[in-house]
Amino acid sequence: MEANRARDPRIGNLQRAEWRQKCRQLLAEHLRTKLGIAIDPHRIRLRTDPRHDGYTWAPVSGHEHRFQDGLFAKQLSKHSVGAYMTLCREVGRYFEAVSTWDRERSRTAGRSPETEVAVSATIHAPPARRAATSDGPRPVRQHTRTGADEHHHRCREVRQLQDEIDDARDRILRLTRRNHLLCGQVRQLQRRHKRHERSVVHVLPVLEMICATLKNGCGDDKLWESEGANNESHDEVDGDHQPSRADPADGQRSSDLG
Numbered sequence: 001m002e003a004n005r006a007r008d009p010r011i012g013n014l015q016r017a018e019w020r021q022k023c024r025q026l027l028a029e030h031l032r033t034k035l036g037i038a039i040d041p042h043r044i045r046l047r048t049d050p051r052h053d054g055y056t057w058a059p060v061s062g063h064e065h066r067f068q069d070g071l072f073a074k075q076l077s078k079h080s081v082g083a084y085m086t087l088c089r090e091v092g093r094y095f096e097a098v099s100t101w102d103r104e105r106s107r108t109a110g111r112s113p114e115t116e117v118a119v120s121a122t123i124h125a126p127p128a129r130r131a132a133t134s135d136g137p138r139p140v141r142q143h144t145r146t147g148a149d150e151h152h153h154r155c156r157e158v159r160q161l162q163d164e165i166d167d168a169r170d171r172i173l174r175l176t177r178r179n180h181l182l183c184g185q186v187r188q189l190q191r192r193h194k195r196h197e198r199s200v201v202h203v204l205p206v207l208e209m210i211c212a213t214l215k216n217g218c219g220d221d222k223l224w225e226s227e228g229a230n231n232e233s234h235d236e237v238d239g240d241h242q243p244s245r246a247d248p249a250d251g252q253r254s255s256d257l258g
Contacts, residue, residue, distance in 0.1 A: 012081075013173055013176075014173055014176070014177055015081060016080070016081050016084070017169070017170055017173040017174070019081050019084035019085060019088075020076055020077070020079070020084055020170075021041070021170065022084070022088060023076065023084040023087050023088050024041035024042060024044045024076065025041045026087075026088050026091055027041070027044045027087070027091060027097075028040070028041040028044050030091050030092055030096070030097055031044070031055060031097050034092075034096060034097050035055060035097055035098075035099055037054060037055060037097075042163060042166065042167050042170075043163060044076065045075060045076070045159065046071065046072045046074070046075055046076055047072060047073070047074065047075055049155065049156070049159075050100035051100065052156060053100075054099065054100055055097045055098065055099055055100065056097070056098060056100060057072050057095055057096070057097060057098070058095065058096065058097075058098045059094065059095050059096075060092075060093065060094055060095060060096050063093070063094045063095075066090070066094040066095075067094060067095055068086070071083060071086065071087060075159075075162060075166075076166070077162065077165070077166040077169070
């Protein structure tokens with residue numbers, strides 16, 4: 001039985017959906033408590049865009065060796081049950097959410113003094129010099145910026161569509177699980193109906209025999225009553241037609257008078 005359950009893809013999908021939902025909730029709760037960011041669990045991402053999402057994932061200090069880059073190389077919907085279990089177990093222990101501002105500050109803090117001097121010199125240089133030391137002519141930069149903005153816009157649309165697909169899959173799995181439960185209840189009701197039918201089939205002949213017996217008993221009582229009434233009527237008729245006997249005393253008196 002357990003082997004069949006393990007091979008059933010529907011049960012595997014349901015288990016995967018349950019763990020994915022649990023993982024989303026734990027990550028959302030970690031974001032809320034760690035950074036104060038309230039986000040819908042269905043909007044949680046592992047591959048984040050720091051400029052738009054406002055957070056990213058980083059190893060906890062001292063546990064860099066435990067940080068698994070592969071877990072954050074794709075979105076939650078693409079992972080397996082084992083990956084969801086790992087994320088649930090390691091969130092807050094070996095990896096944590098950091099704000100993009102903290103990330104940028106740590107990146108700036110890691111620059112060398114020469115880099116800081118070069119950046120500072122570029123920032124404080126005259127406009128003409130900054131334009132000369134920029135990446136290229138203004139039209140090229142304009143085109144690059146426009147292309148980058150369009151790329152990020154497309155990426156946001158793709159992520160939103162992916163989130164909608166994940167939500168639809170979760171709803172389908174929940175409806176599938178509810179359908180399985182309802183089918184089980186229907187089968188249970190069908191079995192109960194068959195048991196009741198068999199009971200009725202066994203009881204019905206007995207009820208018919210009882211009804212027939214009661215009907216026969218009522219018929220015999222009526223027959224007995226009708227026969228008794230007929231006997232009484234015959235007795236009355238016989239009494240009316242019976243000849244009267246002559247009294248001997250009356251005959252003697254008549255002879256004396258004569």
